[in-house]
Amino acid sequence: MTLNKSLLIPLFVFIMLVVLLGYGFSLKDPNLLPSQLIDQPFPEFNLADLHEDGRTRNNRDVNGKIALVNVWATWCPNCLVEHPELTRIARDEGIPIIGVNYNDDSEKARAWLVRHGDPYVFHLVDNQGRLAIDLGVYGAPETFVVDTEGVIRFRHVGAVTKSVWQRTLAPVISVLRDSPG
Numbered sequence: 001m002t003l004n005k006s007l008l009i010p011l012f013v014f015i016m017l018v019v020l021l022g023y024g025f026s027l028k029d030p031n032l033l034p035s036q037l038i039d040q041p042f043p044e045f046n047l048a049d050l051h052e053d054g055r056t057r058n059n060r061d062v063n064g065k066i067a068l069v070n071v072w073a074t075w076c077p078n079c080l081v082e083h084p085e086l087t088r089i090a091r092d093e094g095i096p097i098i099g100v101n102y103n104d105d106s107e108k109a110r111a112w113l114v115r116h117g118d119p120y121v122f123h124l125v126d127n128q129g130r131l132a133i134d135l136g137v138y139g140a141p142e143t144f145v146v147d148t149e150g151v152i153r154f155r156h157v158g159a160v161t162k163s164v165w166q167r168t169l170a171p172v173i174s175v176l177r178d179s180p181g
Helices: 005-027 077-093 106-116 130-135 162-178
Strands: 046-048 056-058 067-072 097-102 122-126 142-146 152-157
Touching: 046 122, 067 077, 077 097, 077 162, 097 130, 106 122, 122 130, 142 162, 152 162
Parallel strands: 067 097, 097 122
Antiparallel strands: 046 056, 067 142, 142 152
């Protein structure tokens, strides 16, 4: 049995691609996406409030307290996965959570919140996705930690689970609470 030399080059290229891809995927956590907005003010916006007809909210509504800003939608399966943990955080940790209802139907969003509970202090209706674009959102869910001055201090891509809270978000918030100013 002889080995055909014309098969060696494609086989070698295939093996090298597998090795390179495997190594590349092992390097980074897919939830750690860079953000140009870290240490920048929350983007300016004027968006409708989901629950208060006729009320418009703006970036000043994000200032004043350390808060989570959570981008969510009814069409997002991971938003339902993270919802119990967000509810627990709002109830037990006393952290205000601001919802950004992203590219969604407002009637469906209100019904979803009635069915699953509403841990948010208020919701922004971002049905055209403009705020999400300004935030650099890749998709729902994404969560931002915002300090008392409305400056973005951290970004988490993906569902907020108990582990994400304990290992990532709670320590960031603890540092913000302990910092002077």
